[in-house]
Amino acid sequence: MRTLRTxxxxxxxxxxxxxxxxxxxxxxxxxATNESGKVFAKPPILKPGAKLWDNISxxxxxxxxxxxxxxxxxxxxxYTALSLMICTMAGYAFAKFKFKGxxxxxxxxxxxxxxxxxxxxxxxxxxxxxxxxxxxxxxxxLPNLAYPFxxxxxxxxxxxxxxxxxxxxxxxxxxxxxxxxxxxxPSVKPALAATAIFLFMYQxxxxxxxxxxxxxxxMYTLPVALSSLFGLSRIDYGQxxxxxxxxxxxxxxxxxxxxxxxxxxxxxxxxxx
Amino acid sequence: xxxxxxxxxxxxxxxxxxxxxxxxxxNNAAPSSDSGSGAADxxxxxxxxxxxxxxxxxxxxxxxxYKKDHPNVELKVEDMGRLDVYDKLSTGLAAGGxxxxxxxxxxxxxIQGYLDAFPKGFLNLSDKGFxxxxxxxxxxxxxxxxxxxYALPFDAGPTGLFYRRDIFDKAGVKAESIETWDDFIxxxxxxxxxxxxxxxxxxxxxxxxNFRMMLNELGVFYFDKDGNIDFxxxxxxxxxxxxxxxxxxxLVKDVNGWDGTVSATVDGSVATVPFGAWYYGTIIDQAKxxxxxxxVIQLPAFEKGGNRxxxxxxxxxxxxxxxxxxxxxxxxxxxxATTPEVQQMAMEKHGLFPxxxxxxxxxxxxxxxxxxxxxxxxxxxxxxxxxIPTPYYTKDYAIAMDEAVKAQAHVFMGQSAKEALxxxxxxxxSRTKRNVNNY
Numbered sequence: 001m002r003t004l005r006t007x008x009x010x011x012x013x014x015x016x017x018x019x020x021x022x023x024x025x026x027x028x029x030x031x032a033t034n035e036s037g038k039v040f041a042k043p044p045i046l047k048p049g050a051k052l053w054d055n056i057s058x059x060x061x062x063x064x065x066x067x068x069x070x071x072x073x074x075x076x077x078x079y080t081a082l083s084l085m086i087c088t089m090a091g092y093a094f095a096k097f098k099f100k101g102x103x104x105x106x107x108x109x110x111x112x113x114x115x116x117x118x119x120x121x122x123x124x125x126x127x128x129x130x131x132x133x134x135x136x137x138x139x140x141x142l143p144n145l146a147y148p149f150x151x152x153x154x155x156x157x158x159x160x161x162x163x164x165x166x167x168x169x170x171x172x173x174x175x176x177x178x179x180x181x182x183x184x185x186p187s188v189k190p191a192l193a194a195t196a197i198f199l200f201m202y203q204x205x206x207x208x209x210x211x212x213x214x215x216x217x218x219m220y221t222l223p224v225a226l227s228s229l230f231g232l233s234r235i236d237y238g239q240x241x242x243x244x245x246x247x248x249x250x251x252x253x254x255x256x257x258x259x260x261x262x263x264x265x266x267x268x269x270x271x272x273x
Numbered sequence: 274x275x276x277x278x279x280x281x282x283x284x285x286x287x288x289x290x291x292x293x294x295x296x297x298x299x300n301n302a303a304p305s306s307d308s309g310s311g312a313a314d315x316x317x318x319x320x321x322x323x324x325x326x327x328x329x330x331x332x333x334x335x336x337x338x339y340k341k342d343h344p345n346v347e348l349k350v351e352d353m354g355r356l357d358v359y360d361k362l363s364t365g366l367a368a369g370g371x372x373x374x375x376x377x378x379x380x381x382x383x384i385q386g387y388l389d390a391f392p393k394g395f396l397n398l399s400d401k402g403f404x405x406x407x408x409x410x411x412x413x414x415x416x417x418x419x420x421x422x423y424a425l426p427f428d429a430g431p432t433g434l435f436y437r438r439d440i441f442d443k444a445g446v447k448a449e450s451i452e453t454w455d456d457f458i459x460x461x462x463x464x465x466x467x468x469x470x471x472x473x474x475x476x477x478x479x480x481x482x483n484f485r486m487m488l489n490e491l492g493v494f495y496f497d498k499d500g501n502i503d504f505x506x507x508x509x510x511x512x513x514x515x516x517x518x519x520x521x522x523x524l525v526k527d528v529n530g531w532d533g534t535v536s537a538t539v540d541g542s543v544a545t546v547p548f549g550a551w552y553y554g555t556i557i558d559q560a561k562x563x564x565x566x567x568x569v570i571q572l573p574a575f576e577k578g579g580n581r582x583x584x585x586x587x588x589x590x591x592x593x594x595x596x597x598x599x600x601x602x603x604x605x606x607x608x609x610a611t612t613p614e615v616q617q618m619a620m621e622k623h624g625l626f627p628x629x630x631x632x633x634x635x636x637x638x639x640x641x642x643x644x645x646x647x648x649x650x651x652x653x654x655x656x657x658x659x660x661i662p663t664p665y666y667t668k669d670y671a672i673a674m675d676e677a678v679k680a681q682a683h684v685f686m687g688q689s690a691k692e693a694l695x696x697x698x699x700x701x702x703s704r705t706k707r708n709v710n711n712y
Binding site (some may be wrong): 012036037040041042062063121122125126127129134208211212215216217224228229230231233234235236237 | 325326327328349351352353354355356357360361364365367368371372423532535536539542551552554555558559560561562624
């Protein structure tokens with residue numbers, strides 16, 4: 001009885017939390033279906049209107065949403081894949097290999113986390129201009145491929161992998177590459193998923209650098225294009241909300257896709273064989 | 274076990290494929306983005322421009338007209354956020370002019386800051402023969418430095434008191450009878466009592482737009498024309514004190530940022546909004562249900578018969594010196610700035626109030642505006658333009674505004690205007706090493 005009552009209480013609390021955190025998304029989606037001025041209505045409008053199509057076609061006229069979304073998807077996919085690979089390997093090396101200057105190098109990486117990106121913008125910009133890479137996908141993707149925080153995250157997780165496991169593999173004659181892909185990687189699956197989500201979100205929401213590096217509209221990513229909707233006095237909020245709703249989609253999908261690995265990882269460690 | 278490594282392999286494969294198409298896209302896009310390399314056709318020139326929002330449409334419309342006589346010129350406008358333009362412009366200037374467009378829109382309050390920070394960053398337009406005599410005095414001052422022009426004046430924001438006719442009627446207050454800020458406060462008390470509506474919105478702790486309008490109306494600003502800090506000027510004290518009176522009478526609705534101001538405008542919780550002429554666009558866009566219920570009068574004066582003209586906002590076109598087409602860029606920007614048809618179109622289609630004086634004889638400035646109960650609001654704003662005093666922004670404008678907003682916040686929380694401005698002046702002095710005027 002008592003457990004039932006606590007369960008009910010816990011679920012009620014969780015449901016409340018869910019509603020509170022989901023409401024802004026719901027409101028944004030509803031606002032995307034109403035005309036601009038309705039955003040300011042009091043009390044807030046909670047029923048979908050009939051303007052969704054108008055808002056989306058206005059949005060498309062303003063920022064070419066198809067192009068912008070595909071730019072974002074191209075950049076974020078390549079970035080997440082490459083960066084995950086680089087950061088995982090770097091984290092593995094930092095955790096499991098002993099080489100000269102390893103700790104100094106790792107500290108240097110960690111310290112670079114403390115340099116604000118704004119300080120790097122102008123040198124990076126000059127670099128890209130010198131290589132003729134302004135307004136290109138590589139300019140958007142390359143900086144920060146070796147993302148210090150992701151390397152740190154992977155290193156911490158790699159350290160938890162027992163050395164004995166690697167030794168056993170080596171004794172059995174497994175090559176280094178195979179050791180990495182079939183023994184190390186599967187055992188840090190949850191960390192891989194977490195890092196992937198982190199990198200994906202970082203790049204998907206990235207604003208300042210794409211703004212500086214992309215000089216023509218055809219190279220804008222979603223956040224840069226959405227920001228261009230904000231003029232001084234005339235803002236079409238219906239259009240903005242439609243854009244915002246579209247922008248949230250991929251993150252949710254990506255998270256749901258990887259969530260499985262997340263959870264299976266947690267359960268995996270819970271059971272002792 | 275293998276699934277994941279396969280997955281990663283797949284991701285990598287996709288990334289290679291996508292990377293390949295990324296590259297090919299890039300190769301296609303490169304020539305069009307670099308206006309300088311279009312050397313295939315000697316005479317064809319593609320100008321690039323950065324602007325935000327409705328200004329983009331105005332620029333493109335102007336090019337359509339311009340092309341009739343200049344078929345060799347093309348224009349490519351990048352539409353970006355207002356603040357984003359400055360991020361990119363500053364980066365490009367700091368990198369020695371790399372990646373900059375041929376023409377860029379800059380707000381008037383930022384022009385002097387850019388000229389101070391990057392003295393060689395922009396074309397001297399006086400050298401090209403531009404003289405600015407077709408524009409009101411304050412606009413001339415804002416676009417020039419040491420006697421030379423560096424920007425082609427575009428729009429302006431003559432201020433007005435946008436008010437709700439229905440709320441005024443309900444309270445039995447006549448807008449036309451408001452001449453001074455004291456009249457305004459008295460009217461506000463009646464309105465609050467009879468209708469419950471606040472008199473005006475203000476972002477008490479983050480923005481000082483009302484204060485700046487009042488300063489400009491009084492012919493003073495954060496700085497005097499020599500760049501000295503002028504917060505202690507009795508007129509500045511008078512302006513902030515007037516805001517304090519409004520606050521003390523509980524007539525100010527505290528709103529959060531721009532969206533908060535718009536929200537108060539739409540839901541009728543305030544009876545007036547003092548702002549630049551460009552707020553017309555916001556009202557007709559966001560408050561469609563209030564069609565016909567609006568009116569405009571000039572800002573109240575500080576004494577009977579005193580000046581009621583002020584300006585808030587406005588922007589101008591600058592040409593980075595890194596441009597590869599200085600002559601073509603100048604000719605087009607000058608055409609845009611000094612052609613009445615272009616300015617009228619920018620106003621009719623995009624709500625951008627022109628500063629080109631000859632535009633005001635166009636018929637639209639005599640027209641009745643239905644949304645504003647048939648009032649000739651454009652005539653009101655146009656008549657105001659010639660009397661607007663010059664505000665002196667300097668390159669420390671942003672820091673000065675920060676201090677002004679703090680002073681305003683203190684005043685709304687009970688400090689006296691004089692004390693608040695005194696400490697603002699002192700703190701601005703230590704932040705900018707400028708002199709303070711004492712009275």
